[in-house]
Amino acid sequence: MTTMELIKKLRDATGSGIVDCKKALSENSNDLEASIKWLRE
Numbered sequence: 394m395t396t397m398e399l400i401k402k403l404r405d406a407t408g409s410g411i412v413d414c415k416k417a418l419s420e421n422s423n424d425l426e427a428s429i430k431w432l433r434e
Contacts, residue, residue, distance in 0.1 A: 399423055407432045 396418065402425060403414040409432050421427035 396423070399425060399428075403428055403432070 396415075399418055400411060400414045403409065403417065404411065406425075406429055407414070409417070413432060414428070417428035417431045418424075421431055
């Protein structure tokens, strides 16, 4: 899955902005579930 696809899924799941989603994915090694938890904290 490409980074853009991950960002789109993360935005759909959380409603967060693109910049926040990119940061969450980079902080969590592109792990979608970990990024969702990271954004909700």
